[in-house]
Amino acid sequence: MNNDSIITFIGGGNMASSLIGGLLDTGVASKQIRVTDIHSQPLASRFPVQCYTDNLAAIIDADIVVLAIKPQILPDVAKSIAVAMPSPPPLFISIAAGIRLVDLSRWLGDSVPIVRVMPNTPALVRSGASALFAGQYVNSKQRELAENILRAVGLTLWLEDEAQMDVVTALSGSGPAYFFLIMEMLERAGINLGLPQEYARLLTLQTAFGAAKMALESQEDVATLRSRVTSKGGTTEQAVNCLQAGGLQSLFDQALAAAQQRAISLADQFGEQ
Ligand SMILES: NC(=O)c1ccc[n+]([C@@H]2O[C@H](COP(=O)([O-])OP(=O)(O)OC[C@H]3O[C@@H](n4cnc5c(N)ncnc54)[C@H](OP(=O)(O)O)[C@@H]3O)[C@@H](O)[C@H]2O)c1
Numbered sequence: 001m002n003n004d005s006i007i008t009f010i011g012g013g014n015m016a017s018s019l020i021g022g023l024l025d026t027g028v029a030s031k032q033i034r035v036t037d038i039h040s041q042p043l044a045s046r047f048p049v050q051c052y053t054d055n056l057a058a059i060i061d062a063d064i065v066v067l068a069i070k071p072q073i074l075p076d077v078a079k080s081i082a083v084a085m086p087s088p089p090p091l092f093i094s095i096a097a098g099i100r101l102v103d104l105s106r107w108l109g110d111s112v113p114i115v116r117v118m119p120n121t122p123a124l125v126r127s128g129a130s131a132l133f134a135g136q137y138v139n140s141k142q143r144e145l146a147e148n149i150l151r152a153v154g155l156t157l158w159l160e161d162e163a164q165m166d167v168v169t170a171l172s173g174s175g176p177a178y179f180f181l182i183m184e185m186l187e188r189a190g191i192n193l194g195l196p197q198e199y200a201r202l203l204t205l206q207t208a209f210g211a212a213k214m215a216l217e218s219q220e221d222v223a224t225l226r227s228r229v230t231s232k233g234g235t236t237e238q239a240v241n242c243l244q245a246g247g248l249q250s251l252f253d254q255a256l257a258a259a260q261q262r263a264i265s266l267a268d269q270f271g272e273q
Contacts (some may be wrong), residue, residue: 011069022152130152170259
């Protein structure tokens, strides 16, 4: 990130605050960051950034504008910015779930550089996973800027096909909830078999963390790691056979397809505005 680039966040909620925290940690100066929130200034007490209540005033001279507002209000906000679009336009980064590039371009203006991003909630603890898709007016320098911002809160990957964003939404966007659900179920099963609640909770969470850490740090794929801890005739094999016989893979196939379809229909709905 250049040490004179100005980044404006439109919307100062959860996602903006995690990105701002990450950027400040990576050495971006607070004077380079502006945040707007029309109703209040919730971030003013947490970060020494410049707070605005007027979106248009905050984008003057900005190099990057991060649209961090709810998808429902994004069309109106984008149209109001388009009326006062600076020339040349800044790079826009939209983190709004389910808003397609074609619609963002229609609202903001045809030749405006836009990167669409699908982050996820672990960004709040700097362990997010974000997929990025760049519109045709985004240059290589701007791609790098967008990547640097999202990398401050976790992993980043570029997509070449925007349709994959709906799969990303189903996999990593909604994914934290699937893991929370599995952890909830493991904890419950441990309690049902006689463990104290706090033990079941701690053992579940540490096992989830340890397995993810091992998988991330290993050179081997997860199937190999799994087979290595599944000895013939052992306890793990009993449990894994039980899960597979119950159709776990087929359930995940159906679950992700359902989430992908919902992402497509929400994008259709938002795009009508
Ligand atoms: N949270 C996630 O895990 C996650 C994951 C992936 C994508 N996203 C996307 O990230 C975006 C932001 O999500 P969030 O969870 O950070 O939402 P949030 O906490 O509700 O933050 C949105 C902020 O924007 C403010 N705001 C409302 N209208 C505004 C306007 N016209 N101009 C400027 N600011 C305005 C809101 O203020 P008021 O509350 O006063 O209205 C609120 O502080 C959403 O589009 C969401 O789809 C979030």
